[in-house]
Amino acid sequence: MTALLEVQNLSLEFRGARGAAPIPALQDVSFTLDRGETLAVLGESGSGKSITAKAVMGILPKPAAQVTAGRILFDGEDLLTLSPARMRSVQGARIAMVFQDALSALNPVQTVATQIAELYRVHRGHSRRDAKERAIEMMRLVRIPDAARRADDYPFQFSGGMRQRIMIAMALALDPDVLIADEPTTALDATVQAQILELLVEVTAARGMALMLITHDLGVAGQLADRALVMYAGRVAESGPIDALFDGPAHPYTRGLLGSIPGAAHRGKDLPTIPGLPPDIARRPAGCSFNPRCSYADAVCATTVPALLSFVPERAVACHHHEEVLADVPVGA
Structure with missing residues (x-):
């Protein structure tokens, strides 16, 4: 597939x-x-x-x-x-993205519902009224309390966690893949x-x-x-x-x-x-970028970049000594 x-x-x-x-x-x-x-x-x-x-x-x-x-x-x-x-x-x-800093990513002079609704208007051709209703639905989906009342609030009126939920609502609004x-x-x-x-x-x-x-x-x-x-x-x-x-x-x-x-x-x-x-x-x-910090490193690590190789189904590694690493005592043991 x-x-x-x-x-x-x-x-x-x-x-x-x-x-x-x-x-x-x-x-x-x-x-x-x-x-x-x-x-x-x-x-x-x-x-x-x-x-x-x-x-x-x-x-x-x-x-x-x-x-x-x-x-x-x-x-x-x-x-x-x-x-x-x-x-x-x-x-x-x-394809949609949620960024690190919601306060910087959101427009400070537009209400949160306006910013979410704009996606429906631009990409889906909805009217202002329908777009706002869908924006409120998305706010409810990401569990913004009292979403209908808070739809006309501005980003600075929300906590950091609530702003991040609004960013998620915007990212999910158009149902991306x-x-x-x-x-x-x-x-x-x-x-x-x-x-x-x-x-x-x-x-x-x-x-x-x-x-x-x-x-x-x-x-x-x-x-x-x-x-x-x-x-x-x-x-x-x-x-x-x-x-x-x-x-x-x-x-x-x-x-x-x-x-x-x-x-x-x-x-x-x-x-x-x-x-x-x-x-x-x-x-x-030169060589493997990790070699100056690596306890397994030897001369080949300092000169040759390891290729990303599949060593078992669904797994790949870029290390000259991956067999030795796998053979060591498990992490946390």
Whole structure:
């Protein structure tokens, strides 16, 4: 079966001032997303998660960001080849996105219902009255209390959690096939974070949507996702079913991330950490980008970029020593 979304060998670079060398932001990124599936995209800040999502959504900062290779197939059509007008018909209607900061993403001088209703008017041709009624229905769907009364309120009159629910309502309004959620709970407290994430997964599952959830929270990913894509320094480190990946990580970076999740085994102890820092993408180390931080690294890691290889069905890893990593004591044991 053909995947709903398939990113094939995507490479992207940032171009600076005239004469400056371009900076490779993504290199040979590949993954798939099926209908009704939740894919968690994991990795530290700067790993390439958000720029990958923006490439899929067609909202890369131009002309600074340029795709240099690869394809983004959505329902069999390469999004990178579409005209601007055709791409606009896909954005929001078939692929939608929930951003990190709802207050910045929402228009401060329009009521929330007006902003949701505009989608129905532009894309579906509804009258103002019908569009507002549908906007209120969407507010109820994402559990905004007393939605009809609050429809004429402005974004600043809502709490952070309620604003994020409004962003989700806008993203879901046109019943897209794919919803991308880019760190949608970053500025919220733990209780509200859990509510928002559960709402996202519940509503997308009920509507049969595919969800691409970008998060740094591995605990959340383990609870909500079907599969995971682990990124490091603009490349895919590992991918596979979430349970298999968590039970037996094949990449040292994935292993390090999982080892830092608080658990009973860490009671009274410092949490393990990955030594060092992620590399500056403008100055990646030669070979495997993770090699300066990796306890498994040897001479080949310092000179040769590992290919992303399938080692069992549905799992892939980019590591010269993945067999050794898999053979080690399980994380948390």
